Amino acid sequence: MTKRVKYLLRESDMPTVWYNLASDLPGPLPPPLHPVTKEIMGPQELGRLFPASLLEQETSTQRWIDIPGEVLDIYRLWRPSPLYRAYRLEEALKTPARIYYKYEGVSPAGSHKLNTAIAQAYYNRRDKTERLTTETGAGQWGSALSVACSFFDLACDVYMVRVSYEQKPYRRSFMQTYGARIWPSPSTHTAVGRQMLERDPRSPGSLGMAISEAVTDAMADPTCSYALGSVLNHVLLHQTIIGLEVKAQLRMAQEEPDYIVACVGGGSNFAGLTFPFIGDNLQNPQGRSPRLVAVEPAACPTLTRGVYAYDYGDTAGMAPLVKMHTLGHRFVPPPIHAGGLRYHGCAPMVSALLDQGRIEARAVPQLATFAAGLLFARQEGILPAPESNHAIRHAIDLALLARDEGTEPCIVFGLSGHGHFDLSAYDNYLAGHLEDMTDAEERMGKARSQLPAVPAEEENP
């Protein structure tokens, strides 16, 4: 019997709807609060930053949301994306586990982020936005939004976390190719950026800081909106096409997963892969349900070490307060190479699921993730993004555990992107220059103690 390595859906079987988990959650999420007054924020107030159609999705409780035809046409450039069976990795690990991975690196931007970038650019264009601002950590989100803006003829300004700007010059070239303007953050281009530079002229930057800059820029220009690459409900929604495809692909493989594993930065990649499975479980609680594992860096352990509390989405305290797992908005994560996972908070929806015990979280140190990524590359041929290495690490650990315990689980993980722009990180690893950077305990404690106070009734509605 020939082994089937790749599960491909026909183009005509690509999902034409996104799945909205809010429709199946037992109750509403704690509402966002105004950063200054700390009162509940309505959609009108958020409307200064986002177009109406995206705000509607943000608060929608409709289960299925149609993907617009123009978005589907662009998705078809690389979707449906492949699901692979990792036979060679299984053999190398001598594990009886069956390992599958969903590969999102086939998108023109090289990661899952293009799924939402295309949708956001489409809705902004339809609602008459002319320019988008955003932040980017490792550069993947900035890259995705640059590609999407060029498809929909929008101007694009990207605030790129300074440490990544310096580590990854080709990311900058990539974004500029599509017509975007790039600012290293903290930058002198905005007032908040200048304040941050005054406080610490050598600041490596953080996603939280870059968000503050992108938000300030967008607020000052009525033709401009802000775009966020993760965290918000509508972003998570757009990513659910991943999990919907995986469900169909696992049916082809005649498998039911025991574990679904994905790395977590802001949570959209994890949400995209797992929410359709969580939805099944919420609709049919008696059914069999996989264990869902969110994997994060030990250097930025938001889900495993953070608190579930209201906090600002950005560093300067200008973004709304949302209830989420957080290390504190002032926490500046160490400059690990998985830049896309250096965020102090996490999506409110993912945080609520963790709080309700519907998902699990694990933290893994940097060196172990690169060891896993290298093993994976040498067996499967794909060079993974440092972020994706976190999911690979945990999938391998589960497979090794299965070997030791003699169980035969089906493990599915998300390979969220390729690492072709991260070769300097691999260089450092191969040269023995990488460190684990897990010694942030003291700074984490300090940042947690700076959480904003909110009215008690909003904390416990």
Ligand SMILES: *Cc1c(COP(=O)(O)O)cnc(C)c1O
């Ligand atoms: C941004 C990014 C992540 C983390 O994304 P979230 O959806 O915010 O959790 C993971 N993998 C890759 C390749 C990324 O670019």
